[in-house]
Amino acid sequence: MTGTPTAFTAGDYEARMRRAAEAATAAGLDGLLVAPGPDLVWLTGYRPVETERLTLLVLRAGQDPVLVVPTLEAPDAAAAAPTLTLRDWTDGKDPYEATASLVDAGGRFGVSDNGWALHLLGLQKRLPDSRYVALTDALPMLRAVKDAAELERLAAAGEAADATYEEIRKVPFGGRRETDVAADIADLLRQFGHSQVDFTIVASGPNGANPHHEAGDRVIERGDMVVLDFGGLKHGYGSDTSRTVHVGEPDAEEREVHDVVRAAQEAGVAAVRPGAACQDVDRAARAVVAEAGYGDRFIHRTGHGIGVTTHEPPYMIEGEEQPLVPGMCFSVEPGIYLPGRFGVRIEDIVTVTEEGGWRLNTTSREMAIVD
Structure with a gap:
């Protein structure tokens, strides 16, 4: 767009x-x-x-x-x-x-x-x-169901976030501070039309086990898993996407954990359909993580609504029985966090359609290898 x-x-x-x-x-x-x-x-x-x-x-x-x-x-x-x-x-x-x-x-x-x-x-x-x-x-659902004009803006914000991810994969990671990469992400978001940058999480190595880690002075090393989570506002509406990249070749365990999170994210998106409850999306994603033996390492809800802010109702969490209706937009973002070691999170914004869920983020969810 x-x-x-x-x-x-x-x-x-x-x-x-x-x-x-x-x-x-x-x-x-x-x-x-x-x-x-x-x-x-x-x-x-x-x-x-x-x-x-x-x-x-x-x-x-x-x-x-x-x-x-x-x-x-x-x-x-x-x-x-x-x-x-x-x-x-x-x-x-x-x-x-x-x-x-x-x-x-x-x-x-x-x-x-x-x-x-x-x-x-x-x-x-x-x-x-x-x-x-x-x-x-x-009135928890006051702003939850978006009209066509709002969906157009959310799609544009999602495209800009996707373009940012494609470009950030090309920059060097190893040997640079997390804050350096975060600054690159913020610059790219603005370059692709964001008027406001709300967050640029760059969580490398053990910092990736903290879902809301603030980019710091840690120097990213070869062999690090790096969680990227960023977003802001374009045309007044939010973007929010997460991908997890690896500096150099990952080991077998890192690949396994990433594959589990990717499968959980796919299951969460597949559960999106009119009439399903918000908690059904959480349950679908969480079941995959639990079956793989990492249930206690998925420590946050599966998703949150998005619109004129990046966090708003509805929330994809156990106990939320609000039914999904076409026009709702929210994240689907399961994660696994291994303290002292690394974390993995994959996130797309999804909108409910008559047929099911439509992703507003379309970049590859495979693990990207960066320099």
């Missing part, structure tokens, strides 16, 4: 806000309170600076959305979200007074997960009988 996708329209955002407000009512809520962060971006297209000053979108079914915003940020808010009604407040005034009349004194509201405790406690103090629930608990 090339070019820039068509921008979302005011009508697109209005439809999302209306759908969210209706979903809140169906969930027994009196409305939603949305702070700056991914939910606000998805609902309105507005991405304000996140500071101690209160910014809050109030959504209620049958009422116009209202954005409470600091006066000094009102011009930017009006330009980014021209259909919103703004209620501004100035420094030195009580922002919760500006909000209180929009919220029922005894109402129950969903609050976006990344809202500041400072603001929620301030609102509770103003309205002590009001009640609040985390948005992920109340």
